[in-house]
Amino acid sequence: xxxxxxxxxxxxxxxxxxxxxxxxxxxxxxxDLGWYQQKPGKAPKLLVYGASSLQSGVPSRFSGSGxxxxxxxxxxxxxxxxxxxxxxxxxxxxPLTFGGGTKVEIK
Amino acid sequence: EVQLLESGxxxxxxxxxxxxxxxxxxxxxxxxxxSWVRQAPGKGLDWxxxxxxxxxxxxxxDSVKGxxxxxxxxxxxTLYLQMHSLRVEDTAIYYCAxxxxxxxxxxxxxxQGTLVTVxx
Numbered sequence: 001x002x003x004x005x006x007x008x009x010x011x012x013x014x015x016x017x018x019x020x021x022x023x024x025x026x027x028x029x030x031x032d033l034g035w036y037q038q039k040p041g042k043a044p045k046l047l048v049y050g051a052s053s054l055q056s057g058v059p060s061r062f063s064g065s066g067x068x069x070x071x072x073x074x075x076x077x078x079x080x081x082x083x084x085x086x087x088x089x090x091x092x093x094x095p096l097t098f099g100g101g102t103k104v105e106i107k
Numbered sequence: 108e109v110q111l112l113e114s115g116x117x118x119x120x121x122x123x124x125x126x127x128x129x130x131x132x133x134x135x136x137x138x139x140x141x142s143w144v145r146q147a148p149g150k151g152l153d154w155x156x157x158x159x160x161x162x163x164x165x166x167x168x169d170s171v172k173g174x175x176x177x178x179x180x181x182x183x184x185t186l187y188l189q190m191h192s193l194r195v196e197d198t199a200i201y202y203c204a205x206x207x208x209x210x211x212x213x214x215x216x217x218x219q220g221t222l223v224t225v226x227x
Contacts, residue, residue: 001168001169032212034213034214036152036214038152042219043202043217043218043219043220044144044152044202044204044214044217045217046213046214046215049207049213049215050213055215085151087151087152089152089154089212089214091211091212091213094157094166094212095154095166095167095168095169096142096154096157096166096212097154098151098152098153098154099151100151101151101152
């Protein structure tokens with residue numbers, strides 16, 4: 001199975017900060033990667049698919065980049081509602097695999 | 108509006124069985140792959156199983172292969188997960204999620220989850 005290594009596992013940031021989260025795949029996955037946001041007690045929500053395509057309705061301050069093995073989720077100008085846990089998911093091959101998650105907390 | 112409603116979660120003893128259901132509405136069910144994803148208490152997301160739109164192709168995480176079976180009834184727009192030989196480590200919230208295409212692993216809609224507790 002493809003392993004997804006996500007970093008950092010947690011970070012503290014302030015409203016207005018720029019935040020970057022990375023995922024590294026154990027082998028090349030083209031651009032078959034999505035980013036998901038999960039708030040406490042809620043189901044995950046798709047933010048980005050195909051590594052860089054923004055899901056409908058997601059604010060433009062979110063962006064994704066990368067291909068092959070290295071991927072990045074960037075949040076420009078962090079907003080109060082963005083404090084959550086973020087996960088990457090590779091859908092290049094089965095079994096699908098998630099990264100370990102990044103908890104974004106308020107500084 | 109796409110809706111996914113899971114049911115069937117319960118408290119079960121180790122070694123027991125359980126069947127989860129996910130009733131879907133608001134989209135052409137047979138056109139989309141579906142997945143089950145679980146989350147143990149305080150832990151991250153863990154993909155469990157997926158099935159193509161027709162049901163002809165199924166996939167499993169190694170941790171559940173041979174114990175869990177995914178299936179779907181397209182006439183009822185319902186996804187299932189039959190779980191046997193349950194272990195304490197299977198305790199989790201189980202989410203069903205819709206793929207964006209016939210055999211896609213991009214999951215664009217999720218249910219609210221159903222809790223499975225495996226304990227004696």
